[in-house]
Amino acid sequence: MLGRTATQRFFGIVKSRTSDRSAFFSTYRKPLSCSDVVIVGGGIVGVATARELKRQHPELSVTLVEKENALAQHQTGHNSGVIHAGIYYKPGSVKARLCNRGMDLLYKYLDRKNIPYKRVGKLIVATDCNELERLDSLFQRGMDNQVPDLSMIEGDKIKKYEPNARGLKAIYSPYTGIVDYGVVTNSFADDFKASRGEVILNFKVTDFQMEPKLTEQDPHPIRVISECGQFVKAAFVLCCAGLYADKLAVLTGGKSDPAIIPFRGEYLILKPTKENLVRGNIYPVPDPKFPFLGVHFTPRMDGSIWLGPNAILAYSREGYGYLSFSPTELLDSLSYRGLHKLIYSNFSYGIKETMKSLFKIIQVKELQRYVPSLSVYDVTSGPTGVRAQALSPNGELVEDFVFEGGDKQNPRILHCRNAPSPGATSSMAIAEVLVDKIRKCVANIKELEKKTEKCT
Incomplete structure (x- = not known):
């Protein structure tokens, strides 16, 4: 020994x-x-x-x-509950491989244990011409990742899946689901x-x-x-x-x-009388210039619809609210050189995310790109979560x-x-x-x- x-x-x-x-x-x-x-x-x-x-x-x-x-x-109890099909991730990455394998194992486990879930599908919607090329690239990435039954649909077909949604073109993923993790x-x-x-x-x-x-x-x-x-x-x-x-x-x-930098994500919720506006997941086309995905529509197992989230720096690692504050942990985040570089290269994005947090109308306007009939009167403030985001010293999000x-x-x-x-x-x-x-x-x-x- x-x-x-x-x-x-x-x-x-x-x-x-x-x-x-x-x-x-x-x-x-x-x-x-x-x-x-x-x-x-x-x-x-x-x-x-x-x-x-x-x-x-x-x-x-x-x-x-x-x-x-x-x-x-x-994180497990505060996430949106989506079962991802593996569209977004770099082909050949650990994430891409394990998401594909994990989704298959998870669905089989849920069936075996009779745990409730819904395979509601996902639309990734392009709403302007500048997004079409990125949408095509994303579709190819999904195909490279062997996402099952992935399809590209034209704008006039979107209403077949989401009657209240609009867009020029969309990727449809029927295997995306929801569950209570x-x-x-x-x-x-x-x-x-x-x-x-x-x-x-x-x-x-x-x-x-x-x-x-x-x-x-x-x-x-x-x-x-x-x-x-x-x-x-x-x-x-x-x-x-x-x-x-x-x-x-x-x-x-x-x-x-x-280093782990905590980012708080704040959701809105559709009022019960408006839950029929959305059937499944509706997501934006990700913009590689920005560090986070953007707001989206997510149905929940209880029938509610979550909208969001935004992404702002949390004041503590488990800071789910504005009053959740740890001086030590906040100073720890703010003193990290990687965060300085992230803020410097995404300053306007950070201001926009903060404004979404302060004024729900700004977040609703972004959501209206996908569901035009949505109104600020249709939503109420919802839950929050904190994402453990690994950040490198050069300010890059660690994706894998x-x-x-x-x-x-x-x-x-x-x-x-x-x-x-x-x-x-x-x-x-x-x-x-x-x-x-x-x-x-x-x-x-x-x-x-x-x-x-x-x-x-």
Whole structure:
């Protein structure tokens, strides 16, 4: 087994960046659990991976820890609920591959578990001539990504799918659907617990520590410590921490880049008497000059219709409202050089998004491009969500999924650093990838231990 020096070299031990209080108290407590694998984060990606790990390896003991008192409380529980078909993503990217695979796995799972969903379809509508070339390119991208049954329709055919919509031309995706991802996450959790997986709630991770010495009697060298001093022990840790992905990576010796910058998205809702204006998803043609997709129409499982969202900097990583404010987290975002460059290159866009937040008529006017009969009197303020957007130091949005760790520097800890939309759609496919990475990491750890034993 590895001694302290070798452990530090191979496992990248870092001195706690938090108060020593939790570490002090954890020294004198018994662990809540000792597991082969601990997964940090109770969003859909973390829970899907816990489920998949137990499905493929029932012999492993697996514990999932979540800081809230229930699962799916942040990005998973605040997103629009769309099942994406994979049109937008760069062909050959991890996103494109996992969205396609994830959608297929998800629909089969929903059918098998009798979880309600609706395959309502999606129109991506060009409303002026400048968008037609981009629409054609997007259609080709969808074909390259093997999006099922994708079609291009002329303007006079749009009303067949959306009687109140207008446009010059549109892409139609019949496989785009909607679901309640909170329900899906809890179903994954039920599967996980039924296979003897353990879920610990109200466990906010603030530190990771490595035991100074590994023994055959205690093969769980990592302590995952909560803010109140409780801890769990693990042989391997996977972090799926969403809005705090970068912070937990830094705690384990990882890089600070890409940084997570929280963007709040605010929705409007159609009033119940106007819900018949829209049947399915209506999306704009994305403009590559701007960092976010733009406002769209999204039906929900409860029958409501969400309109939006905009995209403005959140005042805290879980800042769902204007009064949700963390001076430390806001300063952290504002001091990041990548955000400076993003703001500089998209200043007018940022002003426009802020104006949408202040005056709903501006957002309604943008929506009227697609449904002209929509009025400001037809909508009311709706929910908000916060998107964990990974941003590079040069101010570019990190578009693809990013997984980090599990290497010689840090063989016992793996991080999901970036899993934005279509992360929920892709969750079951992401889980397959992460389980495969965990399997390879465990094999590498065993090989390192053998080499070290020969040297001692």
